[in-house]
Amino acid sequence: MFDQDDLEEIRASKAEWHEEEVAPVLERFGERKDTFTTDTGGQEVDRLYAPDDVADLDYQEDLGNPGEPPYTRGVYSTGYRGRLWTMRQYAGFSTPEDTNERYHYLLDEGQTGLSMAFDLPTQMGYDSDDPMAAGEVGKAGVAIDSLSDMETVFDGIPLDEVSTSMTINAPASVLLAMYIAVGDQQGVDRSELRGTIQNDLLKEYIARNTYIYPPEPSMRIITDIFEFCADETPKFNTISISGYHIREAGSTAAQELAFTLGNGIEYVETAIEAGLDVDDFAPQLSFFFNGHNNIFEEVAKFRAARRMWHDIVEERFDPDDPKSKQLKFHTQTAGSMLTAQQIENNVVRVAYQALAAVLGGTQSLHTNGKDEALALPTEESVRTALRTQQILAHESGAADTIDPLAGSYYVESLTDEVEEEAYEILNEVEERGGMLEAVEQQWVQRQIQDTAFDRQKEIEERERIIVGVNEFQIEDEEPEMDVEEVTQEDQQRQIDGLETVRAERDDEAVDAKLEALREAAQGDANLMPYIIEAVKVYATVGEICNVMRDEFGEYQPGGAV
Numbered sequence: 001m002f003d004q005d006d007l008e009e010i011r012a013s014k015a016e017w018h019e020e021e022v023a024p025v026l027e028r029f030g031e032r033k034d035t036f037t038t039d040t041g042g043q044e045v046d047r048l049y050a051p052d053d054v055a056d057l058d059y060q061e062d063l064g065n066p067g068e069p070p071y072t073r074g075v076y077s078t079g080y081r082g083r084l085w086t087m088r089q090y091a092g093f094s095t096p097e098d099t100n101e102r103y104h105y106l107l108d109e110g111q112t113g114l115s116m117a118f119d120l121p122t123q124m125g126y127d128s129d130d131p132m133a134a135g136e137v138g139k140a141g142v143a144i145d146s147l148s149d150m151e152t153v154f155d156g157i158p159l160d161e162v163s164t165s166m167t168i169n170a171p172a173s174v175l176l177a178m179y180i181a182v183g184d185q186q187g188v189d190r191s192e193l194r195g196t197i198q199n200d201l202l203k204e205y206i207a208r209n210t211y212i213y214p215p216e217p218s219m220r221i222i223t224d225i226f227e228f229c230a231d232e233t234p235k236f237n238t239i240s241i242s243g244y245h246i247r248e249a250g251s252t253a254a255q256e257l258a259f260t261l262g263n264g265i266e267y268v269e270t271a272i273e274a275g276l277d278v279d280d281f282a283p284q285l286s287f288f289f290n291g292h293n294n295i296f297e298e299v300a301k302f303r304a305a306r307r308m309w310h311d312i313v314e315e316r317f318d319p320d321d322p323k324s325k326q327l328k329f330h331t332q333t334a335g336s337m338l339t340a341q342q343i344e345n346n347v348v349r350v351a352y353q354a355l356a357a358v359l360g361g362t363q364s365l366h367t368n369g370k371d372e373a374l375a376l377p378t379e380e381s382v383r384t385a386l387r388t389q390q391i392l393a394h395e396s397g398a399a400d401t402i403d404p405l406a407g408s409y410y411v412e413s414l415t416d417e418v419e420e421e422a423y424e425i426l427n428e429v430e431e432r433g434g435m436l437e438a439v440e441q442q443w444v445q446r447q448i449q450d451t452a453f454d455r456q457k458e459i460e461e462r463e464r465i466i467v468g469v470n471e472f473q474i475e476d477e478e479p480e481m482d483v484e485e486v487t488q489e490d491q492q493r494q495i496d497g498l499e500t501v502r503a504e505r506d507d508e509a510v511d512a513k514l515e516a517l518r519e520a521a522q523g524d525a526n527l528m529p530y531i532i533e534a535v536k537v538y539a540t541v542g543e544i545c546n547v548m549r550d551e552f553g554e555y556q557p558g559g560a561v
Contacts, residue, residue, distance in 0.1 A: 007052045014050055022047070038253065039294030043417045049409035057412055062307070066402045070310040072303050072415070074361040075326040079402035080393075084112075086364040087389045088165060089382050090332070092117035092142035094490045095497075096152035099142040103157060105379060109386055113163040114195075115366055116153075117141030118175070123210040125171045125545030128494045137491040141167075145498045146540045150178040151185070160188040164195035165240070165330065165364070170212035172199040173221050174544050177532040180233065184536075196237035196286055196330070199225060202263040203242045205439045205557070207249040207448065212545060215436055217552035221527060222267065223274045226281040228528035237286040239267060240330060247290035248336045250452020253301045254418050256290060258425035259444055261308055262435040268317060269434075278317045282324035291331045291353040291365075296414055298353070299405055302360030304419035305329070330364035331357035338373040342468035346370040351388050358398050359405055365389060375485065442557075498540070505538040513537050514547050521551040 002010070036045040046053075057063070064070055067077030076082070089111055091102045103114055118141040121133035127145050128137045137143050144150060159182060168175045176197050183193050201218040204211040211218070222239065229238045243251075243260030251259065264285065271281055289305065292298050309327035313319060333353035338346045347370050354367050367385040369377025377385070393399050405411045425447075432438040439445070458464035465471045513534040520530045534544050 002051050007055055010050050010052050038297040039292055049413055053409050053413040071306040071326055073403040073406055075328055080399035084393050085362055086113040086163060087111055088113045088115035088364055088366045089386055090115045090117050090366050094138040094486045095494050096142060096149040099153050100155050109383055111386055116166045118168055119143045122541060125212050125541060127540050127542035128498055130542055137494055138486045143494045146501045146538050147178050147181055147535045148501045150182050154182050159183045159186055160192045166197050169198050169201055169204050169210060171541055171545055172197045173225055173531050174541050177535045180532055181536050190232045191234055193233045194235045196240050198242060199239040200242045202435055202439060203245055206444050207245040211555050213552040214555045219270045223271045224526045224528055226271050227276055228526055230280045238284045240286050240288040242288040244288050244290045244332055249448050250455060251448045252451055253297050254421035257301055257305055258422040262426055262429045266435040278319045279321040279324050282319060287327055287329040289329050289331050291333045291357040293337055295352060295356040296411055298356035299360040300411055300414040300418045303415045308419055328363045331362040332366040333368045335368055338368060339469050340373045343370050345468050354388055354392055358392055501538055509537040510539045514539055518547050521548055
């Protein structure tokens with residue numbers, strides 16, 4: 001791009017510019033801050049970027065054309081010009097009937113993919129009438145107890161015409177089995193089912209804590225899903241390796257990237273050790289990243305993620321299928337950045353976060369509702385969030401060319417810096433024996449906690465401005481309270497439905513299928529066919545998970561310091 005003489009001339013020009021133009025202004029006025037950094041403070045931002053900052057950039061080796069290795073510029077050759085990203089709105093609350101109504105509303109409003117949220121009891125493998133579920137039924141998402149509930153959620157929604165993402169982890173095998181069973185009822189060929197299950201247990205041990213079983217059996221279940229879906233549901237993404245919750249817990253962008261890819265490495269290695277060929281399952285892996293506030297840092301993160309995953313998979317696992325090296329990802333805007341104060345500001349935050357995701361080449365996007373800092377979003381706020389994506393797609397021009405920030409001296413330099421820091425973190429993970437070992441030692445958790453503590457301290461000391469929170473406040477502000485609520489009547493309605501299912505099903509068939517699952521868990525058979533058979537006779541989430549609790553035990557956090 002530039003020869004050495006050109007670069008020397010550019011450096012000399014920058015030095016002269018600083019001496020003649022910048023220095024007098026600095027002496028007289030100074031700058032707003034002593035140091036400018038990216039949003040999470042990982043990279044210092046220079047005053048000016050020029051060709052000498054990307055002097056080592058090799059276009060073919062470091063970027064490549066879209067759809068070509070190392071996929072820095074995207075995994076598809078036509079970007080959004082051929083097909084826009086899938087627009088999802090995270091939905092699922094209260095009862096299956098309420099969720100079905102919301103799904104139909106969103107599809108009518110132009111949403112192109114469904115995203116399913118589950119309540120906390122379902123996420124933890126408990127039925128709605130379990131004492132552990134008291135007060136939580138339907139609150140963080142929809143309550144799913146049996147196949148009957150899943151039938152209701154997708155009533156009138158042909159599963160061969162939609163893609164469904166399910167945010168479920170420890171009981172992912174059970175909810176996937178229910179989805180497959182509904183497809184079977186509808187007469188949909190399993191090979192036509194499309195969607196994603198999160199199914200990322202390492203992230204649960206790190207950041208969310210909705211785990212059930214210890215790591216070893218959890219990894220077995222995940223690998224069983226990889227193997228089963230490779231044969232039965234080849235269009236379904238078997239895992240969404242999630243940095244989103246790692247970032248929500250307080251990590252930097254580079255930590256989010258490093259720990260997410262580290263988890264991906266662990267899953268691939270485990271599957272290969274179990275006898276799977278990398279090309280049998282790696283094309284069905286997907287990733288899930290956070291869309292945060294700093295547009296340029298986020299774009300750099302997404303671009304670095306694609307390049308890193310390509311290089312990691314190629315060097316470590318040597319696949320034959322190019323798709324095994326392609327990182328495809330879903331993005332959700334940052335829930336932790338939503339504020340209860342001046343909630344209208346959240347519409348603006350979400351729009352910029354969504355813009356970063358699109359400029360970074362996401363395959364799927366969820367935009368948060370403005371009121372999610374208070375409760376589940378209303379239909380109005382969900383519609384506004386969806387319209388944000390539609391305006392971005394059809395009015396902004398951001399989707400008209402591929403990787404539009406490529407070649408920016410700043411963005412290319414920042415992409416390299418984020419990648420370099422992420423590799424440094426990954427190297428330390430490797431020195432500790434890999435992600436599973438680093439998680440069991442609690443080392444990963446401590447890194448994130450330290451970062452979150454520093455960030456909160458910056459906010460409290462007003463070194464980091466959060467508009468409407470520690471600056472530009474409104475006195476005596478009353479937060480908007482037009483929010484969705486889950487009532488005691490809603491919860492009782494769900495429990496009553498569960499009792500009806502139990503009264504009407506064939507208990508002998510349920511007992512037989514659960515016993516077959518138990519025997520499979522005691523051996524080394526793939527568990528998915530047994531779980532599907534159990535859900536088809538209306539065994540409940542809690543009953544199926546309890547069989548595996550009995551056989552696998554429950555995870556107790558701890559480990560070496």
